Amino acid sequence: MSGTTMIVLIVLISVGSGVIYDMYKKHLEFKHKMQDNNQDANKQLAEVSAQVVALKERVQTLEAIVTDSSYSTKEEINRL
Known part of the structure; x- marks a missing residue:
């Protein structure tokens, strides 16, 4: 080899x-x-998951209020 x-x-x-x-x-x-x-x-996924859990809890609360018999009675009274 050179x-x-x-x-x-x-x-x-x-x-x-x-x-x-x-x-x-x-x-x-x-x-x-x-x-x-x-x-x-x-981190963003954890934040979004926490928001979803909070929203599910709110929806459950709203469903409980709307399906409550006293709520429907109030609505019937208001319609009269």
């Missing part, structure tokens, strides 16, 4: 390893961003 070939190989290996290192750094940054996004999505 000296020129060795120099070319050394340069290619150096440049190639630099490119691979940069790609790995970008991969780690992307992975970190995805984890942050997943955490934000999980």
Whole structure:
């Protein structure tokens, strides 16, 4: 192997390893961003789930009021 070939190989290996290192750094940054996004999505999901539970409780309360016999009696009196 000649000296020129060795120099070319050394340069290619150096440049190639630099490119691979940069790609790995970008991969780690992307992975970190995805984890942050997943955490934000999980927080939003928890908030929405809490709101759904609260709304279900309110609907159950309203259903209990509307189906109560005294409510229907009040409505009949108001109609008269």
